[in-house]
Structures are given as C-alpha cells and as structure tokens.
Amino acid sequence: MNFQDRLIIAVDFDGTIVEDAYPKIGKTRIFAFETLKRLQQDGHRLILWTYRNGTKLQEAVDFCKENGIEFYAVNASFPEEKYDYSRSRKIHADLFIDDRNIGGILGWGEIYQMITNEEPNIKQPKRKGGLFGWFK
Numbered sequence: 001m002n003f004q005d006r007l008i009i010a011v012d013f014d015g016t017i018v019e020d021a022y023p024k025i026g027k028t029r030i031f032a033f034e035t036l037k038r039l040q041q042d043g044h045r046l047i048l049w050t051y052r053n054g055t056k057l058q059e060a061v062d063f064c065k066e067n068g069i070e071f072y073a074v075n076a077s078f079p080e081e082k083y084d085y086s087r088s089r090k091i092h093a094d095l096f097i098d099d100r101n102i103g104g105i106l107g108w109g110e111i112y113q114m115i116t117n118e119e120p121n122i123k124q125p126k127r128k129g130g131l132f133g134w135f136k
Helices: 032-041 054-066 108-116
Strands: 008-011 045-048 095-097
Touching (some): 045 054
C-alpha cells in the first residue's frame, strides 16, 4: 500500500463496534476488533466518532484500548483538535462506518473487503436475503 491508499476512517461505537446497549457497553460485534486491527496494520488512521461524551465516552475509549485498538483521534479530525461548541461536530474522514447507514451495518469482513478490495482472513456468517439483512 502506498501513501495515497491510506484512509482516514471514522468509526461509530454503539451498534457498530459493539451491539447497541447505550448507555451500557454492548457485546462486541463479531470480528470488529480483528478488522479494526487489520485496518490499522494496513496503515489506515482510525477515528472513534460517537455520540458518547464525558465518562461514557471514556468508557468506550478504554474498552477499545483493552481490546487492542487505540484511535488516531476521538470525536475530532486530529488528536490536537479542540471541540468548539459553536461549530458543527462534523469531522474530516474519507470513510464513515456507522450502523445508521442506509441498509444498516455490514459484517466486518464485508467492510474490510470493500475498503481493501481483498478477501479478509476471517469467516463471516452469510447475510440472508431481504432489504434489512438478517432474517431467521
């Protein structure tokens, strides 16, 4: 991968890295941390981009760190950025991974494949048909 291929990727926490159980921390979504680690190893910069703030935000940051992920920045475009409450909280990123996308969140293996155009080394459960993905 060359320098131009490196991306800044903003990643949501609740419903994306973990199942949505806000204000608690939900169960880790399958292959989330493995995929995030692989993206970092590939040279991409990851930003934690979440609704959480204060102690709930720190809990999410600590949880990710305990699982091997330290973000380039948290709720900011770069580490030194100070949030100005008079401006929008929108950050600069090349990609946003969020469960609130149209069609919902993909599996982490699919996300990795879309970003890198290569097969992940992890097995994903197959999505069943239908507009919203998972059906029993």
